[in-house]
Amino acid sequence: MIWQQLQSIAGSYPLALRGLGMTVVLSLISLVLGTLLGFGLGILRTGGNRLISGAIGAWVDLIRGTPFLVQIFLIFFILPELGIELDAFTAGIIALTNLAACFICEIVVAGIRSVPTGQVEAALASGLSRWQRMRQVVLPQAMRIVLPPLVGQYVLLIKDSSVVSAIGLTDLTRVGWLVVQRVPNGLLVFFLVGLGYFIVCYPLIMLARRLEQRMGAAHGEVQL
Amino acid sequence: MTKTGMIEFRGVNKWFGTLNVLRDITLSVEPREVVVVCGPSGSGKSTLIRCINGLETIRDGDLTVDGQRLGDPATNMTRLRTEIGFVFQSFNLYPHKTALENVTLAPIHVRKIPRAEAEEAGRELLAKVGLADKVNAYPAQLSGGQQQRVAIARCLGMRPKIMLFDEPTSALDPEMISEVLDVMVAVAEEGMTMMVVTHEMGFARKVAQRVVFMDAGAIVESGTPDEFFSNPKTDRSRAFLSKILRH
Numbered sequence: 001m002i003w004q005q006l007q008s009i010a011g012s013y014p015l016a017l018r019g020l021g022m023t024v025v026l027s028l029i030s031l032v033l034g035t036l037l038g039f040g041l042g043i044l045r046t047g048g049n050r051l052i053s054g055a056i057g058a059w060v061d062l063i064r065g066t067p068f069l070v071q072i073f074l075i076f077f078i079l080p081e082l083g084i085e086l087d088a089f090t091a092g093i094i095a096l097t098n099l100a101a102c103f104i105c106e107i108v109v110a111g112i113r114s115v116p117t118g119q120v121e122a123a124l125a126s127g128l129s130r131w132q133r134m135r136q137v138v139l140p141q142a143m144r145i146v147l148p149p150l151v152g153q154y155v156l157l158i159k160d161s162s163v164v165s166a167i168g169l170t171d172l173t174r175v176g177w178l179v180v181q182r183v184p185n186g187l188l189v190f191f192l193v194g195l196g197y198f199i200v201c202y203p204l205i206m207l208a209r210r211l212e213q214r215m216g217a218a219h220g221e222v223q224l
Numbered sequence: 225m226t227k228t229g230m231i232e233f234r235g236v237n238k239w240f241g242t243l244n245v246l247r248d249i250t251l252s253v254e255p256r257e258v259v260v261v262c263g264p265s266g267s268g269k270s271t272l273i274r275c276i277n278g279l280e281t282i283r284d285g286d287l288t289v290d291g292q293r294l295g296d297p298a299t300n301m302t303r304l305r306t307e308i309g310f311v312f313q314s315f316n317l318y319p320h321k322t323a324l325e326n327v328t329l330a331p332i333h334v335r336k337i338p339r340a341e342a343e344e345a346g347r348e349l350l351a352k353v354g355l356a357d358k359v360n361a362y363p364a365q366l367s368g369g370q371q372q373r374v375a376i377a378r379c380l381g382m383r384p385k386i387m388l389f390d391e392p393t394s395a396l397d398p399e400m401i402s403e404v405l406d407v408m409v410a411v412a413e414e415g416m417t418m419m420v421v422t423h424e425m426g427f428a429r430k431v432a433q434r435v436v437f438m439d440a441g442a443i444v445e446s447g448t449p450d451e452f453f454s455n456p457k458t459d460r461s462r463a464f465l466s467k468i469l470r471h
Contacts, residue, residue: 122316125277126330126382127306136329140320 008183009192012175019175020196026171027158027200029093034100034157035150041101042108043134056105063102068163071095076167092164100157107149111142144215151208155201162197172196230255230386230417231276236285238271238441245271247442249285255385258418260428260449263438264464269421270313272438273388276419277308290385306334309379309387313395315371317363323350323374324359327381335382342381349377353407369400373407380411387411389420423468425453437461 045056063071076091086094115138123133165174176193180186229252238246245268253259261269274280276289278301290307292299317326327346331337337345350359353373363371372392379387389408393401405427412418412431422428428435428449435452437445437460445452445461456462 116316118312118314118316119318121279122310122312122318125279125305125308125310126378127302127334128330129302129334132333136333137318141318 002185002188005183005185005188009179009189012179012182015170015178016172016175016192016196019170019172020200022169022171023158023161023173023197024200026089026092026096026164026169027161030096030100030161031154031157033093033097035104037097037101038104039108041105042112045105045109046112047130060102060105063099064106068095068099068160069166071099072163072167088164088167088169091167092161092169096157096161096164099160100153103153103157104150107146107153108142110149111144111146112138114145115141148208148212148215151204151211155204155208158201158204159197229253230257230290231419232286232288233272234286234288236275236282236287238268238275238280238282245441246275246282247440249443251436251443251446253417253419255417256415257434258412258416258420258432259434259436260432261419261421261436261438262423262425262428262464262468263444267438268441269438270390273310273390273419273421276386276388277305277310279310306330306382307385309376309382309384311372311375311379311387311389311392313391315363315368315375315395317371317374317378319363322360322362323355323366323377326363326374327378330378331381346377346381349380350374352380352410353377354403367400368396369403372396372400372404376404376407376411384416386417386419389418389422391421391423393422393424425449425469429453437464439464 041056041060045053045060047053072091072095075095076086076088079086079091119137119141120133123137128136161171162173165171165177168174170178172193176189180189183189231251231253233249233251236246236249237244247268249272251259261272263269271280275282275287275294278294281295287294289304292304294301294304317323318329321329324343324346327349328339328342331342331345332339335342347356347359350356353376355370355373355377358366358370358374363374366374376392392408393404396404401424405424408418408420408427409431420427420432432449434446435449436443437452437456437458439460445456445458447457452461453465456465
Protein backbone atom coordinates (compact mmCIF):
# COMPACT_ATOMS: atom_id res chain seq x y z
CA MET A 1 0.00 0.00 0.00
CA ILE A 2 2.81 2.33 0.89
CA TRP A 3 4.29 1.73 -2.53
CA GLN A 4 1.11 2.80 -4.20
CA GLN A 5 1.04 5.91 -2.06
CA LEU A 6 4.67 6.69 -2.82
CA GLN A 7 4.00 6.26 -6.53
CA SER A 8 0.99 8.49 -6.27
CA ILE A 9 3.02 11.12 -4.45
CA ALA A 10 5.84 10.79 -6.95
CA GLY A 11 3.28 11.49 -9.63
CA SER A 12 2.64 14.91 -8.14
CA TYR A 13 6.27 15.94 -8.22
CA PRO A 14 5.63 18.84 -10.63
CA LEU A 15 3.27 20.27 -8.04
CA ALA A 16 5.80 19.66 -5.28
CA LEU A 17 8.51 21.40 -7.27
CA ARG A 18 6.22 24.37 -7.84
CA GLY A 19 5.52 24.48 -4.12
CA LEU A 20 9.19 24.30 -3.26
CA GLY A 21 9.87 26.98 -5.86
CA MET A 22 7.21 29.21 -4.35
CA THR A 23 8.64 28.76 -0.87
CA VAL A 24 12.15 29.57 -2.09
CA VAL A 25 11.11 32.57 -4.20
CA LEU A 26 8.89 33.96 -1.46
CA SER A 27 11.60 33.52 1.15
CA LEU A 28 14.36 34.87 -1.03
CA ILE A 29 12.52 38.06 -2.02
CA SER A 30 11.35 38.70 1.55
CA LEU A 31 14.76 38.04 3.05
CA VAL A 32 16.55 40.37 0.64
CA LEU A 33 13.97 43.14 1.12
CA GLY A 34 13.69 42.43 4.84
CA THR A 35 17.46 42.59 5.28
CA LEU A 36 17.71 45.95 3.52
CA LEU A 37 14.73 47.33 5.43
CA GLY A 38 15.93 45.79 8.71
CA PHE A 39 19.35 47.42 8.41
CA GLY A 40 17.71 50.74 7.56
CA LEU A 41 15.38 50.50 10.55
CA GLY A 42 18.22 49.40 12.84
CA ILE A 43 20.36 52.36 11.81
CA LEU A 44 17.47 54.79 12.29
CA ARG A 45 16.58 53.15 15.61
CA THR A 46 20.07 53.90 16.97
CA GLY A 47 20.12 57.39 15.44
CA GLY A 48 19.65 60.52 17.44
CA ASN A 49 15.98 61.17 16.62
CA ARG A 50 13.89 60.04 19.59
CA LEU A 51 10.59 60.20 17.75
CA ILE A 52 11.74 58.01 14.87
CA SER A 53 13.56 55.67 17.22
CA GLY A 54 10.52 55.34 19.47
CA ALA A 55 8.17 54.75 16.56
CA ILE A 56 10.39 51.99 15.15
CA GLY A 57 10.72 50.43 18.60
CA ALA A 58 6.95 50.37 19.06
CA TRP A 59 6.37 48.86 15.60
CA VAL A 60 9.00 46.18 16.15
CA ASP A 61 7.49 45.27 19.53
CA LEU A 62 4.01 45.10 17.98
CA ILE A 63 5.13 42.79 15.19
CA ARG A 64 7.22 40.62 17.47
CA GLY A 65 4.37 40.39 19.93
CA THR A 66 1.63 39.21 17.53
CA PRO A 67 1.30 35.89 15.68
CA PHE A 68 2.46 35.93 12.10
CA LEU A 69 -0.76 34.23 10.98
CA VAL A 70 -2.74 37.15 12.38
CA GLN A 71 -0.48 39.64 10.61
CA ILE A 72 -1.01 37.87 7.29
CA PHE A 73 -4.78 37.83 7.76
CA LEU A 74 -4.75 41.54 8.59
CA ILE A 75 -2.77 42.35 5.47
CA PHE A 76 -4.67 40.03 3.15
CA PHE A 77 -8.23 40.52 4.40
CA ILE A 78 -8.28 43.93 6.08
CA LEU A 79 -6.26 46.06 3.65
CA PRO A 80 -8.72 45.34 0.76
CA GLU A 81 -11.50 46.70 3.02
CA LEU A 82 -9.54 49.95 3.04
CA GLY A 83 -9.38 49.92 -0.74
CA ILE A 84 -5.90 48.44 -1.11
CA GLU A 85 -6.24 45.40 -3.36
CA LEU A 86 -3.49 42.83 -2.97
CA ASP A 87 -3.00 39.44 -4.56
CA ALA A 88 -1.94 36.67 -2.24
CA PHE A 89 1.67 36.71 -3.44
CA THR A 90 2.12 40.44 -2.79
CA ALA A 91 0.41 40.13 0.57
CA GLY A 92 2.71 37.25 1.47
CA ILE A 93 5.80 39.22 0.43
CA ILE A 94 4.70 42.27 2.43
CA ALA A 95 3.94 40.27 5.55
CA LEU A 96 7.17 38.26 5.42
CA THR A 97 9.31 41.26 4.57
CA ASN A 98 7.84 43.19 7.47
CA LEU A 99 8.40 40.31 9.86
CA ALA A 100 11.97 39.82 8.63
CA ALA A 101 12.71 43.54 8.86
CA CYS A 102 11.52 43.72 12.47
CA PHE A 103 13.60 40.79 13.68
CA ILE A 104 16.64 41.89 11.68
CA CYS A 105 16.24 45.44 13.03
CA GLU A 106 16.69 44.11 16.57
CA ILE A 107 19.76 42.12 15.56
CA VAL A 108 21.30 45.14 13.84
CA VAL A 109 20.57 47.38 16.84
CA ALA A 110 22.33 44.93 19.15
CA GLY A 111 25.31 44.87 16.78
CA ILE A 112 25.55 48.64 16.54
CA ARG A 113 25.30 49.02 20.31
CA SER A 114 28.12 46.53 20.78
CA VAL A 115 30.60 48.88 19.08
CA PRO A 116 32.52 50.78 21.80
CA THR A 117 31.69 54.49 22.08
CA GLY A 118 35.39 55.28 21.72
CA GLN A 119 35.13 54.14 18.10
CA VAL A 120 32.35 56.58 17.37
CA GLU A 121 34.21 59.34 19.19
CA ALA A 122 37.35 58.70 17.15
CA ALA A 123 35.34 58.84 13.93
CA LEU A 124 33.52 61.94 15.13
CA ALA A 125 36.78 63.63 16.10
CA SER A 126 38.27 63.09 12.64
CA GLY A 127 35.31 64.82 11.03
CA LEU A 128 33.50 61.86 9.46
CA SER A 129 29.86 62.57 8.68
CA ARG A 130 27.08 60.54 10.29
CA TRP A 131 26.78 58.23 7.29
CA GLN A 132 30.56 57.87 6.97
CA ARG A 133 30.84 56.94 10.64
CA MET A 134 28.18 54.29 10.14
CA ARG A 135 29.56 52.96 6.86
CA GLN A 136 33.29 53.04 7.61
CA VAL A 137 33.56 52.51 11.35
CA VAL A 138 30.40 51.24 13.08
CA LEU A 139 28.80 48.78 10.63
CA PRO A 140 31.96 46.82 9.77
CA GLN A 141 32.51 46.20 13.49
CA ALA A 142 28.82 45.55 14.17
CA MET A 143 28.76 42.89 11.43
CA ARG A 144 30.84 40.56 13.58
CA ILE A 145 28.02 40.52 16.10
CA VAL A 146 25.21 40.67 13.54
CA LEU A 147 26.14 37.95 11.06
CA PRO A 148 25.64 34.70 13.02
CA PRO A 149 22.16 35.54 14.42
CA LEU A 150 21.21 37.09 11.07
CA VAL A 151 21.72 33.81 9.23
CA GLY A 152 19.95 31.98 12.06
CA GLN A 153 17.04 34.36 11.63
CA TYR A 154 16.89 33.52 7.90
CA VAL A 155 16.23 29.88 8.83
CA LEU A 156 13.37 30.88 11.12
CA LEU A 157 11.87 33.11 8.43
CA ILE A 158 12.01 30.44 5.73
CA LYS A 159 10.02 28.20 8.06
CA ASP A 160 7.62 31.02 8.90
CA SER A 161 6.91 31.37 5.18
CA SER A 162 4.81 28.18 5.51
CA VAL A 163 2.12 30.33 7.13
CA VAL A 164 1.37 32.00 3.76
CA SER A 165 -0.36 28.80 2.66
CA ALA A 166 -3.22 30.06 4.84
CA ILE A 167 -4.04 32.73 2.27
CA GLY A 168 -3.98 30.28 -0.60
CA LEU A 169 -0.44 30.56 -1.90
CA THR A 170 0.71 27.23 -3.28
CA ASP A 171 3.91 26.92 -1.34
CA LEU A 172 5.44 23.69 -0.09
CA THR A 173 3.11 23.43 2.90
CA ARG A 174 -0.01 23.95 0.80
CA VAL A 175 1.18 21.34 -1.68
CA GLY A 176 1.24 19.01 1.32
CA TRP A 177 -2.39 19.84 2.07
CA LEU A 178 -3.37 19.26 -1.56
CA VAL A 179 -1.56 15.96 -1.88
CA VAL A 180 -2.81 14.58 1.40
CA GLN A 181 -6.38 14.87 0.12
CA ARG A 182 -5.50 12.40 -2.62
CA VAL A 183 -3.08 10.23 -0.71
CA PRO A 184 -4.47 9.59 2.76
CA ASN A 185 -1.17 9.25 4.57
CA GLY A 186 -0.47 12.48 6.43
CA LEU A 187 2.60 11.14 8.13
CA LEU A 188 4.32 10.30 4.86
CA VAL A 189 3.23 13.43 3.01
CA PHE A 190 4.22 15.87 5.71
CA PHE A 191 7.43 13.99 6.39
CA LEU A 192 8.33 14.78 2.78
CA VAL A 193 7.18 18.40 3.16
CA GLY A 194 9.38 18.73 6.25
CA LEU A 195 12.27 17.19 4.34
CA GLY A 196 11.82 19.84 1.64
CA TYR A 197 12.16 22.65 4.20
CA PHE A 198 15.09 20.95 5.82
CA ILE A 199 16.96 20.71 2.51
CA VAL A 200 16.55 24.46 2.05
CA CYS A 201 17.40 25.36 5.65
CA TYR A 202 20.22 22.98 6.47
CA PRO A 203 22.93 24.75 4.44
CA LEU A 204 22.00 27.98 6.26
CA ILE A 205 22.15 26.26 9.64
CA MET A 206 25.65 25.04 8.76
CA LEU A 207 26.62 28.53 7.59
CA ALA A 208 25.37 30.11 10.83
CA ARG A 209 27.36 27.60 12.86
CA ARG A 210 30.53 28.24 10.88
CA LEU A 211 30.11 31.99 11.21
CA GLU A 212 29.60 31.67 14.94
CA GLN A 213 32.77 29.63 15.28
CA ARG A 214 34.73 32.09 13.17
CA MET A 215 33.46 35.09 15.12
CA GLY A 216 34.03 33.31 18.42
CA ALA A 217 37.60 32.57 17.46
CA ALA A 218 38.15 36.10 16.25
CA HIS A 219 37.47 37.45 19.73
CA GLY A 220 40.39 35.59 21.24
CA GLU A 221 42.74 35.94 18.32
CA VAL A 222 45.13 38.73 17.55
CA GLN A 223 43.69 39.54 14.16
CA LEU A 224 40.17 40.88 13.96
CA MET B 225 37.16 93.16 21.43
CA THR B 226 40.67 92.01 22.12
CA LYS B 227 42.58 89.57 19.95
CA THR B 228 41.22 86.08 20.38
CA GLY B 229 43.38 83.00 20.80
CA MET B 230 43.18 79.77 18.87
CA ILE B 231 41.14 78.32 21.72
CA GLU B 232 39.23 80.73 23.92
CA PHE B 233 37.18 79.76 26.98
CA ARG B 234 35.18 82.56 28.58
CA GLY B 235 33.23 81.79 31.73
CA VAL B 236 32.51 78.23 30.66
CA ASN B 237 30.42 76.03 32.93
CA LYS B 238 29.33 72.46 32.55
CA TRP B 239 27.32 70.12 34.70
CA PHE B 240 26.93 66.34 34.71
CA GLY B 241 23.56 66.19 36.44
CA THR B 242 24.14 68.17 39.63
CA LEU B 243 27.94 67.85 39.45
CA ASN B 244 29.60 71.08 38.34
CA VAL B 245 32.41 69.53 36.28
CA LEU B 246 33.66 72.78 34.77
CA ARG B 247 33.48 75.94 36.88
CA ASP B 248 33.90 79.32 35.30
CA ILE B 249 36.71 78.34 33.00
CA THR B 250 38.45 81.23 31.34
CA LEU B 251 41.50 80.31 29.32
CA SER B 252 43.09 81.41 26.10
CA VAL B 253 45.50 79.33 24.06
CA GLU B 254 47.53 81.17 21.43
CA PRO B 255 48.46 79.70 18.05
CA ARG B 256 51.56 77.46 18.32
CA GLU B 257 51.26 77.39 22.07
CA VAL B 258 51.61 74.12 23.99
CA VAL B 259 49.54 73.98 27.17
CA VAL B 260 49.75 71.09 29.60
CA VAL B 261 46.68 70.49 31.76
CA CYS B 262 47.16 68.55 34.97
CA GLY B 263 45.29 67.89 38.17
CA PRO B 264 43.87 65.09 40.28
CA SER B 265 41.54 62.59 38.65
CA GLY B 266 37.99 63.86 38.40
CA SER B 267 39.18 67.46 38.26
CA GLY B 268 37.61 68.01 34.83
CA LYS B 269 40.73 68.12 32.68
CA SER B 270 39.52 65.54 30.16
CA THR B 271 36.11 67.18 30.03
CA LEU B 272 37.83 70.51 29.39
CA ILE B 273 39.57 69.36 26.23
CA ARG B 274 36.65 67.19 25.11
CA CYS B 275 34.55 70.35 24.97
CA ILE B 276 36.93 71.87 22.44
CA ASN B 277 36.00 69.46 19.65
CA GLY B 278 32.42 69.08 20.79
CA LEU B 279 32.64 65.59 22.27
CA GLU B 280 31.05 67.31 25.27
CA THR B 281 28.76 70.31 25.12
CA ILE B 282 28.96 73.26 27.46
CA ARG B 283 26.09 74.60 29.53
CA ASP B 284 26.99 78.28 29.55
CA GLY B 285 29.79 80.65 28.75
CA ASP B 286 31.60 81.07 25.45
CA LEU B 287 33.97 78.67 23.78
CA THR B 288 35.58 79.85 20.56
CA VAL B 289 37.87 77.61 18.53
CA ASP B 290 39.75 78.89 15.49
CA GLY B 291 37.47 81.92 15.44
CA GLN B 292 34.26 79.88 15.48
CA ARG B 293 31.91 79.90 18.42
CA LEU B 294 30.78 76.44 19.53
CA GLY B 295 27.04 75.97 19.79
CA ASP B 296 26.51 78.77 17.27
CA PRO B 297 24.18 77.55 14.50
CA ALA B 298 26.59 79.08 11.98
CA THR B 299 29.42 76.85 13.18
CA ASN B 300 29.77 73.66 11.18
CA MET B 301 30.96 71.30 13.91
CA THR B 302 31.91 68.50 11.51
CA ARG B 303 34.06 70.89 9.50
CA LEU B 304 35.63 72.39 12.62
CA ARG B 305 36.53 68.91 13.89
CA THR B 306 38.63 68.30 10.79
CA GLU B 307 40.92 71.08 12.06
CA ILE B 308 41.27 69.50 15.50
CA GLY B 309 43.17 66.28 16.09
CA PHE B 310 42.18 64.32 19.17
CA VAL B 311 44.36 61.62 20.73
CA PHE B 312 42.55 59.34 23.17
CA GLN B 313 43.85 57.63 26.27
CA SER B 314 42.68 54.28 24.88
CA PHE B 315 43.92 55.01 21.31
CA ASN B 316 40.57 54.10 19.70
CA LEU B 317 42.15 52.90 16.49
CA TYR B 318 39.72 51.23 14.11
CA PRO B 319 40.37 47.52 14.78
CA HIS B 320 39.14 46.38 11.37
CA LYS B 321 41.53 48.63 9.46
CA THR B 322 45.31 48.49 9.04
CA ALA B 323 47.59 51.20 10.41
CA LEU B 324 47.70 52.82 6.98
CA GLU B 325 43.91 52.61 6.54
CA ASN B 326 43.46 54.18 9.96
CA VAL B 327 45.60 57.10 8.86
CA THR B 328 44.06 57.53 5.39
CA LEU B 329 40.37 57.03 6.20
CA ALA B 330 39.52 60.64 7.07
CA PRO B 331 41.81 62.26 4.46
CA ILE B 332 40.16 60.15 1.73
CA HIS B 333 36.55 60.46 2.88
CA VAL B 334 36.52 63.88 4.52
CA ARG B 335 39.27 65.82 2.76
CA LYS B 336 38.51 63.99 -0.54
CA ILE B 337 42.22 63.49 -1.24
CA PRO B 338 42.82 60.88 -3.99
CA ARG B 339 43.60 57.48 -2.50
CA ALA B 340 47.10 57.15 -3.96
CA GLU B 341 48.08 60.58 -2.68
CA ALA B 342 46.57 59.92 0.76
CA GLU B 343 48.39 56.61 1.01
CA GLU B 344 51.70 58.18 0.13
CA ALA B 345 51.17 60.86 2.78
CA GLY B 346 50.04 58.16 5.23
CA ARG B 347 53.20 56.11 4.68
CA GLU B 348 55.31 59.22 5.27
CA LEU B 349 53.46 59.97 8.50
CA LEU B 350 53.82 56.42 9.76
CA ALA B 351 57.52 56.59 8.94
CA LYS B 352 57.71 59.85 10.85
CA VAL B 353 56.30 58.22 13.98
CA GLY B 354 58.75 55.34 13.52
CA LEU B 355 56.32 52.76 12.16
CA ALA B 356 57.33 52.45 8.50
CA ASP B 357 57.42 48.67 8.89
CA LYS B 358 53.93 48.47 10.46
CA VAL B 359 51.97 50.05 7.62
CA ASN B 360 49.89 46.93 6.98
CA ALA B 361 49.59 45.77 10.59
CA TYR B 362 46.21 45.70 12.31
CA PRO B 363 45.90 47.50 15.67
CA ALA B 364 45.65 44.23 17.60
CA GLN B 365 49.08 43.28 16.24
CA LEU B 366 50.67 46.44 17.62
CA SER B 367 51.85 47.29 21.13
CA GLY B 368 50.14 50.07 23.06
CA GLY B 369 52.93 52.53 22.28
CA GLN B 370 52.78 51.66 18.60
CA GLN B 371 48.98 52.01 18.56
CA GLN B 372 49.20 55.44 20.15
CA ARG B 373 51.78 56.55 17.59
CA VAL B 374 49.44 55.38 14.79
CA ALA B 375 46.69 57.39 16.48
CA ILE B 376 48.89 60.48 16.43
CA ALA B 377 49.72 59.88 12.77
CA ARG B 378 45.98 59.49 12.11
CA CYS B 379 45.42 62.98 13.51
CA LEU B 380 48.36 64.49 11.64
CA GLY B 381 46.99 63.05 8.40
CA MET B 382 44.23 65.65 8.54
CA ARG B 383 46.81 68.48 8.86
CA PRO B 384 44.96 69.92 11.85
CA LYS B 385 45.51 73.37 13.32
CA ILE B 386 45.09 72.12 16.86
CA MET B 387 45.90 68.85 18.55
CA LEU B 388 44.34 67.69 21.79
CA PHE B 389 45.79 64.85 23.85
CA ASP B 390 43.70 63.19 26.55
CA GLU B 391 46.14 61.36 28.85
CA PRO B 392 47.92 59.84 25.84
CA THR B 393 50.39 57.81 27.90
CA SER B 394 48.29 56.75 30.90
CA ALA B 395 47.27 53.43 29.38
CA LEU B 396 50.82 52.52 28.39
CA ASP B 397 53.45 50.32 29.97
CA PRO B 398 56.30 52.47 31.33
CA GLU B 399 58.79 51.41 28.68
CA MET B 400 56.46 52.60 25.91
CA ILE B 401 55.78 56.03 27.31
CA SER B 402 58.90 57.70 25.98
CA GLU B 403 58.38 56.56 22.38
CA VAL B 404 55.02 58.32 22.40
CA LEU B 405 56.31 61.41 24.19
CA ASP B 406 59.14 61.70 21.65
CA VAL B 407 56.59 61.88 18.83
CA MET B 408 54.57 64.46 20.77
CA VAL B 409 57.69 66.58 21.32
CA ALA B 410 58.42 66.44 17.59
CA VAL B 411 54.87 67.58 16.81
CA ALA B 412 55.14 70.40 19.34
CA GLU B 413 58.45 71.55 17.91
CA GLU B 414 56.88 71.87 14.47
CA GLY B 415 54.67 74.58 15.90
CA MET B 416 51.39 72.74 16.49
CA THR B 417 48.89 74.35 18.84
CA MET B 418 48.49 71.71 21.53
CA MET B 419 46.56 71.07 24.70
CA VAL B 420 47.81 68.03 26.53
CA VAL B 421 46.20 66.44 29.56
CA THR B 422 49.08 64.57 31.16
CA HIS B 423 51.06 64.00 34.32
CA GLU B 424 54.29 63.63 32.36
CA MET B 425 56.12 66.53 33.92
CA GLY B 426 59.25 65.91 31.86
CA PHE B 427 57.21 66.54 28.73
CA ALA B 428 55.72 69.69 30.28
CA ARG B 429 59.14 71.08 31.16
CA LYS B 430 60.50 70.30 27.72
CA VAL B 431 57.86 71.77 25.40
CA ALA B 432 55.02 73.44 27.29
CA GLN B 433 54.80 77.19 27.45
CA ARG B 434 52.21 76.91 30.16
CA VAL B 435 50.94 74.48 32.75
CA VAL B 436 47.33 74.72 33.87
CA PHE B 437 46.43 73.06 37.15
CA MET B 438 42.78 72.07 37.67
CA ASP B 439 40.96 70.90 40.75
CA ALA B 440 37.24 70.23 41.25
CA GLY B 441 36.34 71.62 37.83
CA ALA B 442 38.15 74.94 38.20
CA ILE B 443 41.49 76.26 36.98
CA VAL B 444 43.36 76.79 40.24
CA GLU B 445 46.70 77.85 38.94
CA SER B 446 48.37 78.57 35.64
CA GLY B 447 51.97 79.49 34.83
CA THR B 448 55.15 78.52 33.02
CA PRO B 449 56.41 75.02 33.79
CA ASP B 450 59.33 76.49 35.75
CA GLU B 451 57.12 78.65 37.94
CA PHE B 452 54.62 75.88 38.48
CA PHE B 453 57.06 73.11 39.36
CA SER B 454 59.57 75.06 41.42
CA ASN B 455 57.20 77.47 43.08
CA PRO B 456 53.56 76.26 43.15
CA LYS B 457 51.38 78.98 44.58
CA THR B 458 48.46 77.09 46.08
CA ASP B 459 48.19 74.38 48.72
CA ARG B 460 46.29 72.18 46.34
CA SER B 461 48.90 72.32 43.62
CA ARG B 462 51.67 71.73 46.19
CA ALA B 463 49.81 68.67 47.52
CA PHE B 464 49.26 67.40 43.96
CA LEU B 465 52.89 67.90 42.95
CA SER B 466 54.24 66.24 46.06
CA LYS B 467 52.13 63.20 45.21
CA ILE B 468 53.16 62.83 41.58
CA LEU B 469 56.82 63.78 42.06
CA ARG B 470 57.44 61.63 45.11
CA HIS B 471 58.02 58.46 43.12
